[in-house]
Amino acid sequence: MPWRGPQYAGEVPTLGWQVLGWMIDMLAAPDRAEYEPFTPTQEQADFILGFYELDPATGKRRYRRGLLSRPRGWGKSPLLAAISCAEALGPVVPDGWDADGEPVGMPWERVRTPLVQIAAVSEDQTKNTWTPLLEMLRLGPVMDAYPGLEPLDSFVNLPRGRMEQVTSSATSRKGNKGVFAVLDQTEEWTVSNGGRRLAQVLRSNATKIGGTTLESPNAFIPGMGSVAEESAAFAQAVVDGRTRGDGLLWDHREAPAETDLTDRESLVAGLRYAYGDSSDHPDGCVLHDPPCPPGWSPIDHIAASFWDTSNDPQVQRSDFLNQITHASDSWITQPEWAGVAAADKVVAEDEEIVLGFDGSRRRSHGVTDATALVGCRVRDGHLFLLGCWEQPDGLFGRDWQVPTVEVLAAVEEAFRRYRVVGMYADPAKWESHVATWEAKHGRRLKVKATMQHPIEWWMTGGRASLIVRALEKFRSSVVDGELTHDGSSVLTRHVLNSRRRESRSGIQIAKEHPESPRKIDAAVAAVLAWQCRVDALAKGLGKKKAARSGRVVVLR
Known part of the structure; x- marks a missing residue:
């Protein structure tokens, strides 16, 4: 053989x-x-x-x-x-x-x-x-x-x-x-x-x-x-x-997210990876050691087609880099999000973090929205998923309800394990629980949404301009590489599910349609965590690095 x-x-x-x-x-x-x-x-x-x-x-x-x-x-x-x-x-x-x-x-x-x-x-x-x-x-x-x-x-x-x-x-x-x-x-x-x-x-x-x-x-x-x-x-x-x-x-298999279409060396490297053994590059394939001999796919010729101004760059990415990019109304693209993944980063116990929370309850019809809890390390803006509770697909999801006890336990575990200096939560359908968190943890928080309600941060209602600004801060931080995330497949899926929607105040996000089973709740929780971190930095927090290191603890 x-x-x-x-x-x-x-x-x-x-x-x-x-x-x-x-x-x-x-x-x-x-x-x-x-x-x-x-x-x-x-x-x-x-x-x-x-x-x-x-x-x-x-x-x-x-x-x-x-x-x-x-x-x-x-x-x-x-x-x-x-x-x-x-x-x-x-x-x-x-x-x-x-x-x-x-x-x-x-x-x-x-x-x-x-x-x-x-x-x-x-x-x-x-x-x-x-x-x-x-x-x-x-x-x-x-x-x-x-x-x-x-x-x-x-x-x-x-x-x-x-x-x-x-x-x-x-x-x-x-x-x-x-x-x-x-x-x-x-x-x-x-x-x-x-x-x-x-x-x-x-x-x-x-x-x-x-x-x-x-x-x-x-x-x-x-x-x-x-x-x-x-x-x-x-x-x-x-x-x-x-x-x-x-x-x-x-x-x-697709080319790495950081493949730069304007840099020949980067583009050729991305094409060689995507084409594998079929690449005709004289150095052979990049998949095996020793490399397989050159194949038949003309890498230089394909690279040149990316600089033909009559070709759509997104079509080129899809056809030749095999990159799953984005829908026309996507909020954040797959390459943008993948470009700030940092799965190797760890968050130590007792580090200074903030939390973002987006909750849901059982719906009378359709698929119940997810409930998500996301953490963000204050000193470097590293996002990590602490929990996401989603209705299972198919028959196993019939009559499913959000496991409220598990969610509450995850929140309490986050406060016990880390130095939580702030938490922003969309209280819709979770008003009583958010009020309980405020009563129990509000005084110790250094970052507060308001003095009266230190955790309550509505993502709906008459706060459109604040929501638009929070969403824009998050997106620009992704594009500019100012944040990182843990590579969670759930968080990634929710971010990429998010669609841009025009409002009188600016760009907001939503599911592709109201009854869509493709959820975005973890993305919303990440936005809330990031906004809380922005406010923490404004108060001068996050300047000192934690003394201990450890591992990320994901609560389920």
Whole structure:
């Protein structure tokens, strides 16, 4: 085998090694003047090894779904075509273990008649994968090895089964039991073009028979509600523990957030990272040691396109740096927020901090807003999430209520553990609790919202000008790099969910629409904490560094 793959050697059982061997033996590399065997790069091989990983306890495929997100020209289409061919004919179904304890695979036809589908929202999109697929079959040894194989222009007859393109409505696909489906360019699959429904049907059909699906988006634009965006939300929910679902192999890589489009060295470095093994840079790839040899993606040529004034910089970022940037009405962009992440910073116990709080209560309909508590170290403006209580997705969130006792305990723990010199809280629906905090802690606070109400800081009502100024201070501090944050996935998600909304007083923030399940409450709590820190600095606090160091304690 030409791949190193040390992370899989003897550690994780996978059918990937057999699948890779089958691809090399059976398939032709597409778009070649003469026959060459299809040989995945190291990076592509690593994905195959992961996609065909097995659960050691059950011996079954670990992933129901896969998502491979890379920039344009990376080589997704040939890889997807090769995987589709393997699913149609190769050893992709677990069949126990051999005498050495290694997993064994068998073709689908030994279990059921295979149907493999290449799906997109337009015929042109299906050709991305379909065209190289036909070349791989027609020019490869697979034609001799599988009598009865007929790669026709619009479909492929298998010795037993079929491969087909799918561009029709989702309803016409219902009941077609595909063992595998490619969902191509899902950043463009939306409700309006039927993509969301088509994705649901294809996944359901595969799930019924133990099959799999594989998405291949470029970077999506947040707020469009695309299939790729929904998959990203599911992946994040798994990471955050907001769902019991799993079974998704999420493989997205983008250029670093600090990639500077105006600096050639920085831009080339970002492109080399995004393109990985396919980069044609003479120094080889940046992913492996020793580096893989140069690939086919013209990095210098792509870099030059960024300075063509007729090209939209945001489209360039999405297409070639694979950066998930922002919706047109985003308040803070992903690169801006990622640029001030500092996960390695620690906040010691007994350090001087301020708190921001945004609460919620159960709603009679829709998804209940989240409740969030955010801390900010006064001396350097480092934000860290102390707690966020969110309604779980799906059935597990039915009849959910904010765990008030847990929230109150988290607030008290913050006051016990740190030197809290100020706290700003939006009291909406939490008026009695905010009043209790003021009575208990108000006298010790060095920063007070008002003398009468030291903690109460309304984010609604007749305080529009104050709210606008607080939001602008926060955003400018992000853009100018004056604050840092702990990299919390929850806080990041809430900040990036926030949308700009014009008011008579200036820019405010809101959810994309009032009933949206994409919450922003942790972002609001962060703004309150930052405003409290600004007021603390105005009083001369935060000039002395804490004497002790420790670790961030996140309360749940």
